[in-house]
Amino acid sequence: AQSVxxxxxxxxxxxxxxxxLRCNYSSSVPPYLFWYVQxxxxxxxxxxxxxxxxxxVKGINGFEAEFxxxxxxxxxxxxxxxxxxxxxxxxxxxGYTGGFKTIFGAGTRLFVKA
Amino acid sequence: DxxxxxxxRYQVTQFGKPVTLxxxxxxxxxxxxxxxxxxxxxxxxxxxxxxxxxxxxxDTPDNFQSRRPNTSFCFLDIRSPGLGDAAMYxxxxxxxxxxxxxxxxxxxxxxxxxRLLVL
Numbered sequence: 001a002q003s004v005x006x007x008x009x010x011x012x013x014x015x016x017x018x019x020x021l022r023c024n025y026s027s028s029v030p031p032y033l034f035w036y037v038q039x040x041x042x043x044x045x046x047x048x049x050x051x052x053x054x055x056x057v058k059g060i061n062g063f064e065a066e067f068x069x070x071x072x073x074x075x076x077x078x079x080x081x082x083x084x085x086x087x088x089x090x091x092x093x094x095g096y097t098g099g100f101k102t103i104f105g106a107g108t109r110l111f112v113k114a
Numbered sequence: 115d116x117x118x119x120x121x122x123r124y125q126v127t128q129f130g131k132p133v134t135l136x137x138x139x140x141x142x143x144x145x146x147x148x149x150x151x152x153x154x155x156x157x158x159x160x161x162x163x164x165x166x167x168x169x170x171x172x173d174t175p176d177n178f179q180s181r182r183p184n185t186s187f188c189f190l191d192i193r194s195p196g197l198g199d200a201a202m203y204x205x206x207x208x209x210x211x212x213x214x215x216x217x218x219x220x221x222x223x224x225x226x227x228x229r230l231l232v233l
Contacts, residue, residue, distance in 0.1 A: 041226070043227050046221045051219045102159070
């Protein structure tokens with residue numbers, strides 16, 4: 001079975017500050033890991049994903065995430081927050097367990113203060 | 115631009131009155147998904163189509179049905195909506211090369227969603 005835990009349902013940062021959104025996963029098979037962003041009243045949009053290879057993954061809008069197998073983590077970071085980053089962020093995991101299914105975390109809402 | 119389109123964006127229905135939500139895509143992706151997302155919760159997969167093959171999640175209520183008449187369109191039918199079915203319904207697509215790879219490592223492209231209100 002696979003699962004995702006996002007630590008903190010709400011995170012608030014000041015504009016220009018570091019953004020750190022935490023994601024831990026559980027998977028009995030090699031995981032594929034994703035971060036999606038959802039703006040109000042919109043669908044989800046892929047920020048970045050890890051499948052294989054380099055463990056530091058760069059995505060859109062200046063975000064990046066590092067796959068740490070030993071810590072079963074895939075935290076999302078951005079050096080400097082912008083007001084437009086305010087949104088809901090979902091971490092997700094999938095992997096072949098006789099079939100594939102993407103499991104989403106409960107989400108973290110990011111607030112950016114001026 | 116290639117995209118996933120959902121209509122309508124907002125749907126109001128009455129308790130027990132059948133309702134259909136629609137999704138279309140110009141990406142020519144072979145897999146289409148329907149998710150239910152309630153407020154402040156993760157999207158929950160209801161079912162998906164791999165080409166014409168329908169795959170229902172074990173915990174999806176019988177009240178929810180789906181149709182995919184062709185590659186581009188997919189419909190979600192709620193036969194008798196209850197108050198608990200009020201939610202955002204998200205359609206997504208992906209291009210899966212590996213037949214085993216549905217909802218797997220390929221990126222899913224989401225539509226903007228249809229918010230359903232049940233009165």
